[in-house]
Amino acid sequence: MPGTILLLGTLDTKGHEYAFVREAIRARGHETMLVDLGVLGDPLITPDVPAADVARAAGADLARLRSRGDRGDAVEAMQRGACALLPAWHAEGRFDGVLGLGGGGGTTMITAAMRTLPVGVPKVMVSTMASGNTAPYVDVKDITLMYSVVDIAGLNPLSRRILGNAAGAICGMVEGIGNREPETGNRQSLGTARSPSGPSGETDTPARPLIAATMFGVTTPCVTSVRALLEAAGSDVTVFHATGSGGRAMEGLIDDGYFAGVMDVTTTEWCDEVVGGVLSAGPTRLSAAGRRGIPQVVSVGALDMVNFGGIDTVPDRFRGRNLYRHNATVTLMRTTADECVEVARRMAVHLNAATGPTAVVLPRRGVSAIDAPGQPFHDPAADQALFEAVRAHLDDRVEVVDVDAHINDDAFAAALVATYHRLASARL
Structure with missing residues (x-):
């Protein structure tokens, strides 16, 4: 037409x-x-x-x-x-x-x-x-x-x-x-996505809630499991790569009303914002879901790392740090305990301001694929500082869930999804 x-x-x-x-x-x-x-x-x-x-x-x-x-x-x-x-x-x-x-x-x-x-x-x-x-x-x-x-x-x-x-x-x-369904003023009822139309032009199945999620390479197993569980339970999931632009894109679409809820597993962009890496999503990351009042489950995925380009791009002041060559164009730096505490403090500012149901789920056995026993970023002391700071800075109304599992364990993915369903049900 x-x-x-x-x-x-x-x-x-x-x-x-x-x-x-x-x-x-x-x-x-x-x-x-x-x-x-x-x-x-x-x-x-x-x-x-x-x-x-x-x-x-x-x-x-x-x-x-x-x-x-x-x-x-x-x-x-x-x-x-x-x-x-x-x-x-x-x-x-x-x-x-x-x-x-x-x-x-x-x-x-x-x-x-x-x-x-x-x-x-x-x-x-x-x-x-x-x-x-x-x-x-x-x-x-x-x-x-x-x-x-x-x-x-x-x-x-x-x-x-x-x-x-x-x-x-x-x-x-x-x-x-x-040739598509006309766009509604409320983004398909604020976070519901229609199934493909049948020959009559009407949808074959009821609308499914649309949930945003964040992922990094080192949290892929977790988010893949989360997506499968949410989709099996009747939702659709849109995954954003937490590379700075990915986080900002998600925040913008949340503000535009595209999502019914958020599964913010991978908040690593905050490390780059605090420490000075190249993948910051800016100081307003984690604020959109709270403004919209939609359910959000947040975790600490990949808060063990700051991102730089090739090894020669790492600033001189960081040369003595624990650096990991992810590939020829990406170098990762392990966050310290003090940096983790500051990351948790800044995240808490936005989560405490949320107007909707909010929970933080902590994987006590490691926050990324390379933060596990025998892996280059395994640092239990830094992780413990992170977990304690999360609890210390969050208001009581923000639920904190501890899970005795690594972030990429199936048990952790199940805990994330169970928490989300509880928050979403309570909001109805």
Whole structure:
């Protein structure tokens, strides 16, 4: 079924290119909504939403922005305006997908606005910056970056082919939405996932609760068992790799209402946040489930390690520490007892603020695959300091469950799942 594709960009410099993709999209039977972010001069084609309206959404005046001659300030204002407008327009159902074209400044503005939209909304960005470090543009959202190969500065046989492909890509994504169930305003009843539709278009089975879980290589056996147990009991499980971006992606989707509960087995990103590793998820990790008030079971998976790149990337101050070469590009460092205590303290701040049922489950015989007797990170004293600090810093209303098992033992996985079911049942 036809949809509406929002075209977002600087029409004062790239108007002809936007006119080309607009016609390519319309030729496929879709509508367009053309929004101008230009700050240098008048648009080369007439937009549906002029730049003055975008500036106004940021509390700015376009003429004044242009007269100041400060391009950086003007770009920042237009970015703020776009970030305010896009989520409001999407909530009103005014568009189904977004396409942008740009260089450095345009890519920064457009992808910032794209990141305000929920995961699942089609987002395609054709950019001269797509062949370098793309993390600042994508972050943890499902933005499709397409390298422009040539600069977006005029139409020629090569640029027409690339822009035509981009138009086809966004149309295909929007058409795919038309073949799926319409998205509800509450993310499929806040964490319930429907089973595949039958021939009649109705679902064959009732909706299943959707649960988020976190995993690392060294906690894979545990999370694999947990997932199997939860799925057998009637839930669906989405697993996030606890690599910093994975934790942030999960937190964002929890805030967006995608999950009925959380099985946060692997909280290792806190070690990188506290000690200075490369896989931190930031200081707000562990906060989203508490804000939403959904059941969360938290454990201490892989809190025995801080992550760095290759061995030559480990900071000099850590050279004398217990280091483990996981592979050529990943070096792990064992956390000390003092570091474990600080990690537990910071985690407790967020868990104590939770508005929903919360429990922490402790594996007394080790927190990762390499924290077991005979393994390189086995350190009972550091683990004991961690466990004691968890208990010391958590409020009484946060349940703490001790399990005499290693994190990857089947008994520990069973304890996690039993705890989750108890919390979820009590919330009903």
